[in-house]
Amino acid sequence: RLPDCHYQPATYEQATEARAQRDDHVAVRWPRLLVCSRPRGWRVQDISTTTTWLREEDLSWVRERVPLVCVDAVPVRLDHLGQVEKVGLLLRALPDGTVSRAIVTGRILRDETVREALWRHLTKDLGPDCDPQLPASITPFTVVEYFPDPHRTGFHDPRQHTVSLAYVVPMNGDCEPAEDALDFAWLTVEEVTSLGVVSEMSQGHDRVVRHALASCRRLP
Amino acid sequence: RLPDCHYQPATYEQATEARAQRDDHVAVRWPRLLVCSRPRGWRVQDISTTTTWLREEDLSWVRERVPLVCVDAVPVRLDHLGQVEKVGLLLRALPDGTVSRAIVTGRILRDETVREALWRHLTKDLGPDCDPQLPASITPFTVVEYFPDPHRTGFHDPRQHTVSLAYVVPMNGDCEPAEDALDFAWLTVEEVTSLGVVSEMSQGHDRVVRHALASCRRLP
Amino acid sequence: RLPDCHYQPATYEQATEARAQRDDHVAVRWPRLLVCSRPRGWRVQDISTTTTWLREEDLSWVRERVPLVCVDAVPVRLDHLGQVEKVGLLLRALPDGTVSRAIVTGRILRDETVREALWRHLTKDLGPDCDPQLPASITPFTVVEYFPDPHRTGFHDPRQHTVSLAYVVPMNGDCEPAEDALDFAWLTVEEVTSLGVVSEMSQGHDRVVRHALASCRRLP
């Protein structure tokens, strides 16, 4: 059964949240819906009672009570010997009008494995042809703890406490920024650790990238 | 402000849950309460509106909507070269009347770091003198995904979908089973991987132990 | 300058050693030589003074004085989510007339990186089209210490003390057993950990495989 969709205008933040939720929802349950066009900036509402999908008010309620578990993925290009040549970063517009570079990140849903969440977020953010090479080991290179308090660990998420499993994921296919990203760029190790690029990242994503490079013994 | 406490009788399951919640709650917020005696098998109710503590009905609501993030800790004794000599297992009574051996495991609370959760659960389950040597690296040796469906990953939790960060933790002090455990025993690598002991574990804890031993290159 | 080649008959052991050395030598220095045909069972002798290549007597001398550093590679097939589906094992004839299943293993040469050694041994043993996907991280899943004393660690090499960096390597291409292997087979996780297959492995390779599976959280 396809869900009954209603749209209503929303703020930027609501729209972004809704888009994330919609995509989560759609990719898992109704892949066909991915092709239906929607007025940009409108939100999907009450489209399902599925337990993996959370209405905004429910998600807020949960966020105040438990940490959310997420995946962080640092997309890379490898040479034939497995050495990191490039690191991929998204360019996103933030609600406050600033623009920020970011790695791929997102929630693990109820009843979803870590691998399924990685696959879903990577193909959602970098396009259906990105061909992620998920690693044989499920052990993350590190665990990133984002707190609303920016000074707790240095990793910061104003909305929630997140425990995120962080992976380096080689991409073999074409990576295209999806709808809610302004751009996607492959940067060299030198570029991605340069002061200029670091200053364009927020939430501590620059540190996640440096930790990722270290796990590949590529830290300058 | 100290909470206003009310007690009422409860089923075994409620009592166990309440005890877990009370300990969570008490250890984090009001350490003094740990000394107050309570009729065993009664539950603490409505003692707080703190966001880290969840009433049973709230926890149930959350469990149906998001995966919970936990820590699994395999307690070990090391020789002076760091080699695993013994693995420690709890003996617990389950609601169905059976008895089961288990590793230390528990939720990460809102606003709690992974390290704080490890410390809290280890000292709660193995006593205040157990002296856990938390590792320098926060990277788990594996990520264990418990599902209500026992066939999904082989790691099983009938109550919830759990993403658990699993650690090997050397214990330098005296380990005593806490209130809700029947026993705690140190077993050799041969014993802990023997068919007899494996058959006494549930939820896939025997496999977590074998994966832990493999991370220490001690798998037979 | 191409080396001056002389051939002479040799025992099985000498021939095997020579073949290994020749391949080492040839692959690194004179790739063209790979196509030249040689009478099978004869050995290449004194073909070079290059320091990466060692005459048998020199290698023996070294083996008595220092541990040798090697790579162990467990070839695997992954599904699109990165989960191990099959493990690949070589079938080799041993000098004593027995037949043994084995993972890919070999020395790291002077002036060769770990990644180059992995690539060389995998493409030498599984053919030029095997397309190994070397991991982004150079950190091995474990370190295997082979000793002439079979009881020291349980990993055994009668010829030498070896410190081997062990990796799980996904293979994307066609894997064909090279000249000195009788066969190469893809086995399921259940098969590769079955008593039958385990009894066909020597030197502790069955344990290396189980440790590899554990690093991928696929240990039964």
Added chain:
Amino acid sequence: RLPDCHYQPATYEQATEARAQRDDHVAVRWPRLLVCSRPRGWRVQDISTTTTWLREEDLSWVRERVPLVCVDAVPVRLDHLGQVEKVGLLLRALPDGTVSRAIVTGRILRDETVREALWRHLTKDLGPDCDPQLPASITPFTVVEYFPDPHRTGFHDPRQHTVSLAYVVPMNGDCEPAEDALDFAWLTVEEVTSLGVVSEMSQGHDRVVRHALASCRRLP
């Protein structure tokens, strides 16, 4: 049988090498010898035919033919939650008259396990009371490849090609610089990654330290 010792004057480099070899030799085979006093700067010669000990000319011969396998240890102080508080660095005089900060590093001997080598080098360099807490897992946080060519990997050893297994080792005891070190100091994470301290390290040890911090999620 105790060895017959002869002394002769030596250059700085010979003395250092001899001291390293003597200590290797002595610690493993004749612990009693550790207490015998020797004129500083003289070398031990021909004291044994044991295969784990190598005369300087033999070691040179080996160095040109195979990579040597070593351990790198980054000593740390942890708080009770396992978080890195301090990193320990040795201060050593180099043959060219310069002074350099360094981590603990050294060869794995023939017939010695990785754990024994770690223990030996740590207690040799930081004193018998340093009480190293060797980790339960033998998997290094990374593999450092030192080459005579300083541009190959950025990790540099003019004397040899080294494959080094790198570990973070918490020290619980008193650390005192041994004979051939000028000093040993505990530095904060900020200090050890500062430009001043980084410029005092050579061979890429500053990068090893940063990779070690990353493995503990403590990279700034």
